[in-house]
Amino acid sequence: MNISWSVFVVPLDEPNAQPWLAQSQDTVLKTASVGKLLLLGEVARRMDAGELAADHRVTRDGARFVRDSGLWHTLDQRDLTVTDACRLVGAVSDNLATNVLLDLVGLDSVAAYRDSIAVAPMELLDYVSGEARDLSVPGTPPTLSRASAASLVGYLRRLYDGTVSPRVEEWMSLSTDLSMVASAFLADPLAHNAIDEDAHPLLINKTGTDDGIRADVGIVRGGDRAVGYAAIANWPTDDSAPGLHSVMERMRRIGAEIRDRLAQGSVQ
Numbered sequence: 001m002n003i004s005w006s007v008f009v010v011p012l013d014e015p016n017a018q019p020w021l022a023q024s025q026d027t028v029l030k031t032a033s034v035g036k037l038l039l040l041g042e043v044a045r046r047m048d049a050g051e052l053a054a055d056h057r058v059t060r061d062g063a064r065f066v067r068d069s070g071l072w073h074t075l076d077q078r079d080l081t082v083t084d085a086c087r088l089v090g091a092v093s094d095n096l097a098t099n100v101l102l103d104l105v106g107l108d109s110v111a112a113y114r115d116s117i118a119v120a121p122m123e124l125l126d127y128v129s130g131e132a133r134d135l136s137v138p139g140t141p142p143t144l145s146r147a148s149a150a151s152l153v154g155y156l157r158r159l160y161d162g163t164v165s166p167r168v169e170e171w172m173s174l175s176t177d178l179s180m181v182a183s184a185f186l187a188d189p190l191a192h193n194a195i196d197e198d199a200h201p202l203l204i205n206k207t208g209t210d211d212g213i214r215a216d217v218g219i220v221r222g223g224d225r226a227v228g229y230a231a232i233a234n235w236p237t238d239d240s241a242p243g244l245h246s247v248m249e250r251m252r253r254i255g256a257e258i259r260d261r262l263a264q265g266s267v268q
Helices: 032-048 082-092 095-105 107-116 149-160 166-172 181-185 237-264
Strands: 004-011 021-023 057-059 079-081 145-147 203-210 213-222 225-234
Touching (some): 021 237, 032 082, 032 095, 032 107, 032 145, 032 149, 032 166, 032 203, 032 213, 057 082, 082 095, 082 166, 095 107, 145 149, 149 213, 181 203, 213 237
Antiparallel strands (some): 004 021, 057 079, 203 213, 213 225
């Protein structure tokens, strides 16, 4: 079965730590919604810098309307605070909220933010579309986002050390998709986001899903350890059912390996 993987798992709390898992970690693959983390990072940066008020209101009127993942397209509420839009992206990867936030800050600013925190080749290439991409149209990006596992863990390192705003950690803690690597930690998908000034959540993550794409990136904490992980799988869309079954099994095994090493207190 032709499945392309990029996997990287490494402790974040120990400088120069050896990876726990590494497979083609520099290979760039499609990551679906994972690239939205760059958008969240830029919005959070503007808030922290005083360039954007957290309670600034944004409207979906006139935005590129898209359904699929998310909740906002089902709600009566037509405008939200910027913070609530970010919460929707973090919790349910809300596509409509993503497009509204992109209208607010622009793709060029997201790209500049990516460069400022040095996480290439991770990138968000486009707005979310409910239509298939017509690659015959000049300038059409081939996918929504792409990255290597190593670049995604690079983003997590910057989140862990504070280069990326802690607001992003809070929004990621709301994620309801714990179906992949995160499934091994048996957290309640709807109530695992306990976060306050003195404690970090056990698990934060962001996933990406599309035909032939599954990706999961996050930080898991156990005791005084913090481990960053990224696992990306791409496979031919004409092999969706068998490919997806195999990918999901492997994702869960990766999570189990992280869980078991954390439980053993391994630092090898």
